[in-house]
Amino acid sequence: MTESTVTKKRSFWRIRLEPRLDEPSTLLSLSVTLGAVVVALILGGVVIAAVGGNPFVSYAYIAKASFGDTGVLSDTIVKATPIILTALACSIAFRMKLWNIGAEGQFIMGAWGASAIVLTHMLPDESSRWVFIPVMALAGMSTGAAWGFIPGYLKAKFNVNEIISSLMLNYIAVSWVNFWIFGVWSEGGFQMSPKFPVGASLPRLSEYAKEFPIFRGLTTHGGLIFGFVAAIILWFIVYRSRWGYEIRLIGDNPQAAKYAGVSIVKNIILVMMLSGALAGLGGMSEVAGVVRRLQTSPINAGYGFTGIIVAWLAKLNPLVIILVSILFGALILAGREIQPAGIPKMIQGIILVCLIASDFLLRYRVRVVRGEEA
Amino acid sequence: MDPIIILQAGVATGTVLLFATLGEVLAERSGVLNLGVEGMMLIGAMTAFSVTISTGNPWIGVLAAMLAAGLISQIHAFISITLQADQVVSGLALTLVGTGISLVLGEGLSKAGTVSLMPNFSIPLLSAIPILGPIFFTNHSVLVYIGYLFTPLAWYYINRTRPGLHLRAVGEYPSAADALGINVFRMRYLYVFIGGMLAGLAGATLSLAVSPGWFSELTTGGQGWIAVGLVIFAQWDPVRAAIGSYAFGALRRLILDIQGPLLLFGFDNPFYYNSYLGFFLQMIPYAFTVIVLVIGSREAFRKRLGAPAALGEPYIRGERGK
DSSP: OOHHHHSOOEEEEEEEEEEOOSOOOHHHHHHHHHHHHHHHHHHHHHHHHHTTOOHHHHHHHHHHHHHSSHHHHHHHHHHHHHHHHHHHHHHHHHHTTOOOOTHHHHHHHHHHHHHHHHHTTSSOTTOOHHHHHHHHHHHHHHHHHHHHHHHHHHHHHHOOOHHHHHHHHHHHHHHHHHIIIIIITOSTTSSBOOOOOGGGSOOBGGGGTTTOGGGTTOOOBTHHHHHHHHHHHHHHHHHHSHHHHHHHHHHHOHHHHHHTTOOHHHHHHHHHHHHHHHHHHHHHHHIIIIISSOBHHHHTSSHHHHHHHHHHHTTTOHHHHHHHHHHHHHHHHHHTTSSSTTHHHHHHHHHHHHHHHHHHHHHEEEEEEEEEEO | OOHHHHHHHHHHHHHHHHHHHHHHHHHHHTTOOOTTHHHHHHHHHHHHHHHHHHHSOHHHHHHHHHHHHHHHHHHHHIIIIISOOOHHHHHHHHHHHHHHHHHHHTTTGGGSOOOOOOOEEOOTTGGGSTTHHHHHSSSEEHHHHHHHHHHHHHHHHHHHSHHHHHHHHHHHOHHHHHHTTOOHHHHHHHHHHHHHHHHHHHHHHIIIIISOSOOGGGGTTTHHHHHHHHHHHTTTOHHHHHHHHHHHHHHHHHHHHTTSOSEETTEEOHHHHOGGGHHHHHHHHHHHHHHHHHHHHHHHHHTTOOSOTTTTOOOOTTOTTO
């Protein structure tokens, strides 16, 4: 039995993965996320270089064209406003592991619902903002919530996959709004509705330029306040309310939630409706704040999909969403003028890929160990 | 509005969905849900068109499309199989990346003009069969005929061959498959790759046969997502996938054709006179997908059929209860 002593032991380095048993620290989580974004920007740069562009010029341009002076910064915030609301919409659904991919459609339906109040003259055109804005916001939230209710109900009652049903409803919403824009509400055959009366628009900073000269020409509008208020309310719902606890419980452990007597069916429908209402409010803020009429170009710009990435990047935290939305607003604003036109979309996609991949580092501890094997 | 022409065109249109759906069936049977079909199809459509322009040979275009989409699918494979991330988010990310990359690389392709397409021909003898001949065997692209072969082939492969048995084992009970010496990880990578190649083929079928050209995101217009929905309706069975795909193809075609004639059933055609009513017709395929999902989900519940048991679950070696 001397064989074992004869065999030569080889030692080598290898990577060992150990599952993390504790929650990763905030610092680690933050640095991994930032690292993922940096890697994504490098990868995006490689693709830009591959198609003959200069990534440094592109990125420098994005930074300058979105944060360069107060004017563009204000435009960046205008782009961020709808993203805040769609990202909040996605975050509350994702919290429950409900994959609402339909924020885009709910956003569009919200824009339609708010416009319907104005364009069907439900309120007299000369009504003040104090009348118009709350009614329009409620209308936008209701149509958005109705659009979220459909996949929620189908999921709760028939176990229909909400990813596909909510996505299909996006396409239906686009056709539905096109019908109104091209047909019923078309202004002189153009693909837009008539302009809303002043009362039906959200105030812009530039309107206060007389009192505060610094606001001259700034387009940031009241929708931002909706975003802030919604984020704060949502933060309280998720982290400080009983309902939020139920939602988080269902998301983390549906079995435990069921045994604890939490109604999953009811919560699926409610959360989808809340999600739809937030996205719908975003649509209302976009038509009333930016274009002040119903037209296709800003309302189907893909804010619903950007919201998915922002929600994920912010780790579903409503307050962090505001910050991340501003960065993505910058990307979208500057991206409009970058050629080829697909670059912002591609970078968004690559960021999401890197983020999901980086989650691995939060779940596992990667160790390089010296192993020995006979 | 000749029903035979609509059905004939529907078979061609349905072939796109068929390839994408069959690919997703294979990937999901191995336990990997891939929501990136839309993105992979766009990559395929763009690559096929672009490569055909530069080489002049559509066959090379199709092969390149399959390879490109297969390669991009490996992003999802790596993230969801090796890094064990959530398959839903990873698939979504793949769709975004695929869409973005195809837009960047496809810049300018929409103005590139015409390319040589995949050849069309009729099958002798079979095309002489009344009704079925004109619908299935007359003046179709070669890709449509390839589609006919794929369905029985996929069914036979999954249900009657040893590798097909391994595929099902990996999707239903990966730890048992692992114990039998089947490499679960390698199998899943492989079927995600095959699914990607088929999605690429679906994209190539669009840009080189059914609706030639590159129209950025509108090239696919959500067909990748419809394919994901069809898999549920098909209950992971290739034959049902084929039926669903062709039915959807015919529906899409009918919607296009219904706007043409002046008279519909003897009345003034409302869709001809009010073109914006056409937007309601455009909703139909998507609304129909939702209806089909409801039917599929209820049926699955009643018959206690279901998705592959391990669908969406990352396989972690040595974890209990998996």
